[in-house]
Amino acid sequence: MTQKLIIIGAGMAAGRALEHLFEVAPNAYDVTLFNAEPRGTYNRIMLSPVLSGDKVFDEIVTHTAEWYEENGVTPRFGEKIVNIDRSAQTVTSENGEVLNYDKLIIATGSNPFIIPLPGHDLNGVIAYRDLEDTNTMIALGDKPGAKAVVIGGGLLGLEAAAGLALRGVDVTVVHIMGHLMERQLDEAAGYLLRKALVDKGITVKCSANSKEILGENGKVKALLLDDGTELPCDLLVMAVGIRPSVALAAEAGLATGRGIHVDDQMVTSDENILSLGECVEHNGDIFGLVAPIFDQAKVIAKTLAGEEAAFSNKEVATKLKVTGCDLFSAGDFADADGREDIVFRDPARGVYKRLVIEDNRIVGAVMYGDTADGNWFFGLIKDREDISEMRDTLIFGPAYQGGSPLDPMAAVAALPDDTEICGCNGISKAQIIAAINDGAHTLDAVKSISKAGSSCGSCVGLVGDLLSFTLGDEFKMPEKEVVCKCTDLSHDDVRKLIIAKELKSIPQAMQELDWKTTCGCHICRPALNYYMVAAWPGTYEDDGKSRFINERVHANIQKDGTYSVVPRMLGGITTPNELRAIADAADKFDVPTVKVTGGQRIDLLGVKKDDLPAIWYDLGKAGMMSGQAYAKGLRTVKTCVGSDHCRFGTQDSTGLGIQIEDAMWGAWSPHKFKLAVSGCPRNCAEATCKDLGIICVDSGYQILVGGAAGLDLRETDLLVQVATEEEAIEVSCAFYQLYREGAQYLHRPYKWIAKVGLDWVKERVVDDLENRKALAERFHYSQKFYQIDPWAERAKQGVDAHEFAPIADFTKVAAE
Amino acid sequence: MSDFIEIGSINDIPLRGARVVRTHHGDIAVFRTATGNVYALDEYLPGKAGPLSNGIQHDEKVTDPMYNWVFDLTTGEALGADEGKVETYEVKCVAGRIHIAAKAVIPSVAAE
Numbered sequence: 001m002t003q004k005l006i007i008i009g010a011g012m013a014a015g016r017a018l019e020h021l022f023e024v025a026p027n028a029y030d031v032t033l034f035n036a037e038p039r040g041t042y043n044r045i046m047l048s049p050v051l052s053g054d055k056v057f058d059e060i061v062t063h064t065a066e067w068y069e070e071n072g073v074t075p076r077f078g079e080k081i082v083n084i085d086r087s088a089q090t091v092t093s094e095n096g097e098v099l100n101y102d103k104l105i106i107a108t109g110s111n112p113f114i115i116p117l118p119g120h121d122l123n124g125v126i127a128y129r130d131l132e133d134t135n136t137m138i139a140l141g142d143k144p145g146a147k148a149v150v151i152g153g154g155l156l157g158l159e160a161a162a163g164l165a166l167r168g169v170d171v172t173v174v175h176i177m178g179h180l181m182e183r184q185l186d187e188a189a190g191y192l193l194r195k196a197l198v199d200k201g202i203t204v205k206c207s208a209n210s211k212e213i214l215g216e217n218g219k220v221k222a223l224l225l226d227d228g229t230e231l232p233c234d235l236l237v238m239a240v241g242i243r244p245s246v247a248l249a250a251e252a253g254l255a256t257g258r259g260i261h262v263d264d265q266m267v268t269s270d271e272n273i274l275s276l277g278e279c280v281e282h283n284g285d286i287f288g289l290v291a292p293i294f295d296q297a298k299v300i301a302k303t304l305a306g307e308e309a310a311f312s313n314k315e316v317a318t319k320l321k322v323t324g325c326d327l328f329s330a331g332d333f334a335d336a337d338g339r340e341d342i343v344f345r346d347p348a349r350g351v352y353k354r355l356v357i358e359d360n361r362i363v364g365a366v367m368y369g370d371t372a373d374g375n376w377f378f379g380l381i382k383d384r385e386d387i388s389e390m391r392d393t394l395i396f397g398p399a400y401q402g403g404s405p406l407d408p409m410a411a412v413a414a415l416p417d418d419t420e421i422c423g424c425n426g427i428s429k430a431q432i433i434a435a436i437n438d439g440a441h442t443l444d445a446v447k448s449i450s451k452a453g454s455s456c457g458s459c460v461g462l463v464g465d466l467l468s469f470t471l472g473d474e475f476k477m478p479e480k481e482v483v484c485k486c487t488d489l490s491h492d493d494v495r496k497l498i499i500a501k502e503l504k505s506i507p508q509a510m511q512e513l514d515w516k517t518t519c520g521c522h523i524c525r526p527a528l529n530y531y532m533v534a535a536w537p538g539t540y541e542d543d544g545k546s547r548f549i550n551e552r553v554h555a556n557i558q559k560d561g562t563y564s565v566v567p568r569m570l571g572g573i574t575t576p577n578e579l580r581a582i583a584d585a586a587d588k589f590d591v592p593t594v595k596v597t598g599g600q601r602i603d604l605l606g607v608k609k610d611d612l613p614a615i616w617y618d619l620g621k622a623g624m625m626s627g628q629a630y631a632k633g634l635r636t637v638k639t640c641v642g643s644d645h646c647r648f649g650t651q652d653s654t655g656l657g658i659q660i661e662d663a664m665w666g667a668w669s670p671h672k673f674k675l676a677v678s679g680c681p682r683n684c685a686e687a688t689c690k691d692l693g694i695i696c697v698d699s700g701y702q703i704l705v706g707g708a709a710g711l712d713l714r715e716t717d718l719l720v721q722v723a724t725e726e727e728a729i730e731v732s733c734a735f736y737q738l739y740r741e742g743a744q745y746l747h748r749p750y751k752w753i754a755k756v757g758l759d760w761v762k763e764r765v766v767d768d769l770e771n772r773k774a775l776a777e778r779f780h781y782s783q784k785f786y787q788i789d790p791w792a793e794r795a796k797q798g799v800d801a802h803e804f805a806p807i808a809d810f811t812k813v814a815a816e
Numbered sequence: 817m818s819d820f821i822e823i824g825s826i827n828d829i830p831l832r833g834a835r836v837v838r839t840h841h842g843d844i845a846v847f848r849t850a851t852g853n854v855y856a857l858d859e860y861l862p863g864k865a866g867p868l869s870n871g872i873q874h875d876e877k878v879t880d881p882m883y884n885w886v887f888d889l890t891t892g893e894a895l896g897a898d899e900g901k902v903e904t905y906e907v908k909c910v911a912g913r914i915h916i917a918a919k920a921v922i923p924s925v926a927a928e
Contacts, residue, residue, distance in 0.1 A: 337890040522872040522879035545832040549870035549881045807835035808823035810921040
């Protein structure tokens with residue numbers, strides 16, 4: 001006798017299960033198939049081509065009305081089941097009909113997760129899950145000038161965005177993480193993907209937190225981010241993830257966790273109820289990919305047919321594709337002990353490939369731009385093939401065993417001909433190559449013929465690369481000092497290429513400059529971050545995670561893990577009120593040591609990290625801000641009392657010091673930058689060993705540069721004498737800016753001057769008045785963005801709060 | 817008692833960031849790497865390195881802020897020429913919440 005089988009849900013899992021069931025037990029069951037969606041089974045994965053217009057819905061239907069009829073399935077599409085009565089073995093449909101079952105399959109799949117933002121229930125806020133959602137998006141494309149926002153930069157969100165863009169909609173993707181598809185791609189591939197989407201006209205906002213969905217007359221109007229940005233939209237697609245749909249099963253009293261618990265035979269805690277697909281949890285795993293779910297379909301069919309079968313979740317590699325983007329990710333690419341990377345980058349073609357190797361086997365692969373070999377690598381991962389024999393040429397793919405090594409000059413070769421290589425003399429790549437072709441076959445010959453590299457010398461590395469690139473083996477490059485083991489480029493090369501190629505983020509620089517590691521190291525990340533800060537003020541988003549701890553938490557770490565706090569006192573001048581506030585703070589926070597520093601400031605040593613925002617808050621109330629005693633940036637301007645009090649004083653050295661510090665505080669530079677202003681040549685402020693010192697004389701101000709009093713001891717050299725305070729301030733700012741733009745990270749000015757020559761500096765800051773002015777203007781422009789008191793941001797606005805408080809504290813939990 | 821204790825949301829730690837868990841037997845640093853993996857290690861290698869939560873992360877490694885030792889987050893081993901190891905603790909992320917091995921943070925559990 002045939003038994004009654006009811007299936008709840010006609011998704012891909014149910015469709016495949018029925019096919020297998022009719023193969024193994026053709027006439028065993030009388031099947032009734034319920035589906036909340038008013039249609040039968042279709043290939044949900046193919047909704048993306050429907051959205052993009054490559055396919056129509058009929059093409060992705062896998063089970064037609066004729067198929068159901070031929071196989072004797074009673075379709076009940078567009079009808080929900082609202083209740084399961086396990087003791088009576090019945091289900092109740094939404095219109096109250098009660099049906100008996102002998103066996104029941106729950107295949108309710110998953111629900112899109114909707115973030116409960118204010119406004120999530122507005123009209124025009126949709127998920128991307130079914131044909132209705134897809135049709136809503138397609139309809140939007142017919143409206144001229146339509147705008148859409150997609151929340152979620154994962155696979156589904158990007159498919160929605162790419163499809164909408166192809167339909168002519170102005171799309172913005174808002175993603176909470178730092179790079180797109182962070183679960184499948186590393187930072188480098190995420191960067192390339194973003195670039196490709198931007199090229200398609202899609203706006204991408206990463207590290208963006210949604211705050212509220214704004215509406216008008218019950219309809220969505222815009223998305224508000226927590227930084228205050230408002231993104232207008234006619235449609236908001238939320239594609240942030242899915243959750244197993246377990247409510248019906250849970251109400252029926254079945255065992256559920258994240259999903260409906262099933263055993264190896266796909267049977268739930270009730271022997272007459274089975275389940276499969278995205279709604280189940282098997283041995284702690286839940287499922288979103290089609291391969292294991294199709295395995296479940298085979299098992300469930302055999303179980304129903306009374307045959308032996310067991311489902312086991314094999315760790316399968318997965319591949320994925322975003323519409324119009326050449327992208328591949330398979331297996332596990334997280335770093336782990338014993339794993340090594342093989343990385344291949346071709347910046348000119350926008351190609352990135354990374355293989356993760358463990359025990360001579362590929363365990364993961366990420367590829368972007370050229371994924372032709374993806375399936376070959378996928379096979380090697382799945383078969384766990386030993387690759388030690390072909391390791392050297394593995395990354396070139398199956399067709400390229402035994403190929404030549406990569407061209408190390410790729411980054412330079414890819415520069416356009418009119419790129420300026422030598423900024424001092426305005427010499428382009430084409431001019432240098434012309435000089436080489438005219439017979440200049442050494443660095444010196446290129447210098448004398450083209451003038452490139454003959455001034456500050458910072459482009460010599462690139463000129464050398466051009467010689468190698470043009471002459472091949474004929475040219476032997478002198479050894480150059482590279483930034484770190486992650487790159488073949490020197491600091492000068494990197495700085496110049498960041499400007500020449502307009503590289504505006506760390507992942508972008510690493511990709512375009514052919515970095516050898518996936519995300520750098522503690523040496524190159526801070527350097528790159530500084531070069532970005534200096535090159536793109538106002539547009540570059542500072543990456544605190546690439547900064548040394550002192551600059552990240554705006555205090556100086558001490559050997560016991562506590563911090564020191566130094567408030568700014570412009571020119572070394574303070575007031576009784578400030579001193580009282582410092583004393584009160586020292587008492588309140590049990591500061592063990594209070595010290596006067598060499599730079600004429602007061603240092604509170606031994607402050608606990610957790611207390612930093614609170615102590616800053618108190619100091620801020622008294623009008624004090626960060627003294628930035630931790631910064632690779634402007635530190636202090638030390639002064640003597642000058643003509644106000646001193647009988648020898650020739651000028652108001654204190655006043656000038658305050659003006660300079662007021663203009664310069666907050667600026668970042670390659671290394672720390674210390675100043676002093678002395679009121680007479682007796683030099684009580686010790687200006688002659690500073691990075692920049694000013695000595696006041698009767699006739700004006702001597703500006704001295706390049707001093708040092710650290711590991712190296714060096715007296716300053718005279719840069720220029722000027723007549724007025726205004727000129728002194730302008731020269732100081734111009735000098736600082738020239739250093740900020742040109743020096744390599746962690747070089748103090750004296751090291752930089754030794755490299756470029758004092759005369760070269762003088763030409764730019766003293767002789768060329770126009771250039772001096774332009775440098776000072778660039779400095780003041782940059783200061784608009786960096787003169788922000790970091791203590792106030794943290795103490796009052798809660799910036800980076802995660803840096804200061806522990807995530808959990810078990811010392812306050814009473815022992816159980 | 818469960819083997820794991822919840823300590824917070826995954827969003828409490830930014831990518832390439834770290835937070836501290838205070839316990840009666842010292843601080844534990846919980847790291848979240850660029851690829852989203854979470855690790856828990858002792859904050860200090862006494863006399864040699866730490867506080868590690870204050871270091872710069874790159875791949876599944878962290879550079880100690882005091883002496884620039886580089887530690888492998890997956891094993892707690894110092895890399896390169898330096899020799900040393902910090903204790904690592906089991907940590908897992910379930911439905912967006914971070915859970916740490918109970919014995920790492922509660923002394924009574926460790927004793928039993």
